[in-house]
Structures are given as C-alpha cells and as structure tokens.
Amino acid sequence: MSNLTITCHCGRNSFSLPVTLPLDSKYKNVHVCLCSDCRYQNGTFAGTFIPSPSAPFDPESTPETLTRYKSSAKACRYFCSTCSSQLFFRYETPELTKDEDQGFFLATGCLELPPGEKLGIDTIGYVKDALDGGLASWTPGKNITTTFDDPLTDEDIHALEATAMSQYTDTEKLEGACHCGRIKLRVSRQTGKPEELPPHTFSDNTDAVIPCWTPREDQPPIDEKNPWWIRDAQDPGKGKRFLGGLCTCKSCRTIAGAEVQGWVFIPIVCIEVILPNGEAVPWPTKEQLQRESKYKDLISTYKSTPGDPGVLRGFCGGCGANVFWDGLTRRNFVDISAGLFTHRGLREEGWIEWWTGRVSYVEESLERNDLGVLLEQGLKEWKKRLGGTV
Ligand SMILES: [Zn+2]
Numbered sequence: 001m002s003n004l005t006i007t008c009h010c011g012r013n014s015f016s017l018p019v020t021l022p023l024d025s026k027y028k029n030v031h032v033c034l035c036s037d038c039r040y041q042n043g044t045f046a047g048t049f050i051p052s053p054s055a056p057f058d059p060e061s062t063p064e065t066l067t068r069y070k071s072s073a074k075a076c077r078y079f080c081s082t083c084s085s086q087l088f089f090r091y092e093t094p095e096l097t098k099d100e101d102q103g104f105f106l107a108t109g110c111l112e113l114p115p116g117e118k119l120g121i122d123t124i125g126y127v128k129d130a131l132d133g134g135l136a137s138w139t140p141g142k143n144i145t146t147t148f149d150d151p152l153t154d155e156d157i158h159a160l161e162a163t164a165m166s167q168y169t170d171t172e173k174l175e176g177a178c179h180c181g182r183i184k185l186r187v188s189r190q191t192g193k194p195e196e197l198p199p200h201t202f203s204d205n206t207d208a209v210i211p212c213w214t215p216r217e218d219q220p221p222i223d224e225k226n227p228w229w230i231r232d233a234q235d236p237g238k239g240k241r242f243l244g245g246l247c248t249c250k251s252c253r254t255i256a257g258a259e260v261q262g263w264v265f266i267p268i269v270c271i272e273v274i275l276p277n278g279e280a281v282p283w284p285t286k287e288q289l290q291r292e293s294k295y296k297d298l299i300s301t302y303k304s305t306p307g308d309p310g311v312l313r314g315f316c317g318g319c320g321a322n323v324f325w326d327g328l329t330r331r332n333f334v335d336i337s338a339g340l341f342t343h344r345g346l347r348e349e350g351w352i353e354w355w356t357g358r359v360s361y362v363e364e365s366l367e368r369n370d371l372g373v374l375l376e377q378g379l380k381e382w383k384k385r386l387g388g389t390v
C-alpha cells in the first residue's frame with residue numbers, strides 16, 4: 001500500500017488517500033478539461049484531474065480550511081481558503097456520488113505521486129467549449145482530444161481554430177472575469193506611451209523569454225524603448241499586443257491545482273477593475289490591495305513565501321479563481337491569469353502574442369508529467385503551421 005497525497009501551496013490542507021502499488025492507470029493518466037467552469041474557476045486554461053481513490057472527507061462537513069464553491073448544477077469545487085490552491089472537484093448528484101469515492105476527483109496540481117510514478121494524459125475534454133480549440137491546439141498528433149462523446153482529430157481542431165478566428169472582431173477593450181463574476185477586469189491597449197515603459201513600468205526578464213538558468217551576466221538588459229512586454233501588432237496597422245505564456249513551475253501548478261498555468265504580462269496602467277457597483281477604477285498597487293477595504297474585500301491576497309520571497313498572488317475569495325502574480329523586481333506591472341479572458345476562445349491573438357519559444361519552468365515538470373514538454377513542442381509546431389504569424 002501507498003498513498004496519494006494532495007497538499008495545498010500553504011500546507012494548511014493535506015490529505016492522504018491510500019492506494020495500492022503499482023498505481024492503477026486511472027490514477028496516473030490525467031484528464032485535461034477545457035470547459036469554461038474549469039477555465040474561469042482556476043484562472044488558467046484547463047483543469048487537470050484524476051478520480052479520487054476514496055472520499056478525502058465527509059462532504060456533509062467541509063473542513064474549515066477549505067472553501068466549497070458550487071460551480072454548476074451538478075458539481076462543486078473546493079479550494080484552500082488561505083492560498084486558493086484548487087484541490088477537489090465533486091459531482092453532487094445522487095447518481096454520480098454512490099461510489100466509495102463519493103464523486104470526488106483530485107485536482108492534480110497539488111498531487112504528490114509515490115516515488116517513481118509519473119503522470120500521463122488520458123484525454124483532453126470539452127475541447128469545443130474552448131471555442132478555438134484551446135490548449136488542444138498545442139498538443140498535436142496525440143489523438144487524445146475529445147468532446148467526451150467523440151474523438152477529435154488535429155484537422156477538427158484546425159477547423160475550430162479557423163472558425164473562431166474568422167469570427168473574432170477587434171474589440172476596444174479586453175474583458176475578463178472570474179467564474180462567480182465578482183472580479184471583473186477591463187484591459188486597454190498598449191501604445192508604447194511613457195507610463196508603459198521603464199522606469200515607470202518595469203519587470204525583469206520573464207522566464208519564458210530568458211530561461212531562469214541563464215547566468216545573470218548573460219541576460220540582456222531590458223530595452224527601455226522596446227521592452228519585452230510590448231509586442232508588435234499581429235497585422236500592420238492594428239494595435240500593439242501583450243505577451244502571454246504558459247508556466248509549469250511548482251508554485252503556479254499548486255495554486256491553480258492544474259499542471260499548467262497561462263499568464264498575460266500587463267503594465268498596470270492598462271488595467272481597470274470593475275467594482276461591484278459598476279465603477280471602473282485603476283488596478284490597485286500592492287499596498288492598496290492589502291490595506292484598502294475596497295480592494296481587500298474584492299481580491300484576496302496570499303504572500304507565497306518561503307518558496308517565492310516577496311511574491312504576492314491574488315484570487316477571488318468567492319470562487320477561488322487565480323487572478324494575479326506580482327514579484328519583488330516589479331514596478332507597476334503584473335501577471336494576470338489568462339483563463340479569465342477566454343470567453344471568445346483561448347488565444348485572443350489580436351490582443352496577446354503567445355510565446356512559442358518555451359514553457360516557463362518546463363524543467364519543473366519533466367519528472368512529473370509529459371504535458372510541459374508536449375506543450376512546448378506543440379507551441380512551436382503551431383507557430384510553424386500558421387506560417388510564423390502568431
Ligand atoms: Zn493553502
């Protein structure tokens with residue numbers, strides 16, 4: 001016998017579920033879900049789940065350290081009330097809860113596997129929910145994508161992409177929201193104006209663009225006129241774009257409860273928060289977020305030390321959606337969860353240039369799963385297939 005252990009980022013929630021070894025494939029092969037509930041509720045592009053070998057707790061009495069969120073008529077989700085790590089999904093309808101597991105699934109991002117075990121991929125589901133194919137565009141040739149009823153080929157996914165792209169209209173603002181709708185964001189275009197440039201706005205190189213293992217002295221300095229976060233328009237004459245990227249670092253993985261997190265890198269001068277009374281206000285500073293009730297009551301924060309000194313993350317206390325990441329070397333700049341902006345499809349290429357060179361901290365996924373490497377390769381193939389224009 002051994003255990004599957006699921007532990008949140010801050011460690012206040014930890015559950016051990018007995019299993020026999022070798023591990024049955026149903027506990028190793030992750031289901032990747034692209035449904036809108038998963039995207040808006042964890043803030044990333046996908047939920048990743050395995051069935052729970054047994055019920056982690058009595059669903060009639062939720063532990064105090066967890067928040068239960070009813071995400072649909074049939075299901076609820078549980079996240080850590082302190083750090084927002086997504087931990088469990090549970091079907092609540094009687095026909096789906098009669099087994100020993102009581103309808104529980106484990107969000108694999110927080111899962112620790114027995115030594116020597118590695119996660120595979122079972123299926124990628126609800127692909128059509130992602131409108132443009134979502135993450136499935138970046139896992140070519142694997143024949144794992146599905147609508148749940150029918151398998152989808154790569155050609156089916158290319159057709160979804162083309163249909164979504166042909167329906168995109170240029171929007172004046174990019175709108176985003178969490179699952180419960182409490183947190184609403186409105187993003188304006190970058191233009192290269194002084195407020196978006198150093199020294200007013202600043203961020204070190206992101207790991208996606210310059211890998212973390214690059215010696216400090218070999219890292220290029222930030223270009224003050226054309227910093228990495230201001231990207232050219234997709235087509236001549238169109239507006240400038242933000243950079244978006246995927247991350248498989250342990251910290252993002254455990255907070256999202258998913259094996260991969262998507263970020264968009266945005267100078268805060270471009271972001272407005274829509275308060276519950278409808279008023280649009282500028283994105284708050286770190287100090288405002290932690291002190292002023294107008295913001296504190298809306299966006300919960302978590303200082304994710306000691307793993308990430310000085311890092312502040314933000315989430316929705318209502319539904320648990322991961323909202324932002326902010327670090328020590330930053331000035332007026334924040335990473336916003338890309339899943340919040342997926343109501344028209346995943347990619348919003350008129351607004352976001354997806355970095356295809358690397359998945360951030362892919363090294364942290366290598367011993368754990370096949371997904372990081374698969375996505376890194378898939379991003380490159382996607383760019384090649386579309387003629388390098390993405
Ligand atoms: Zn926690």
Ligand SMILES: [Zn+2]
Binds near residue numbers: 036038039047
């Ligand atoms: Zn889902």
Ligand SMILES: [Zn+2]
Binds near residue numbers: 178180318319320321
């Ligand atoms: Zn919410």
Ligand SMILES: [Zn+2]
Binds near residue numbers: 248249250253361
């Ligand atoms: Zn990360």
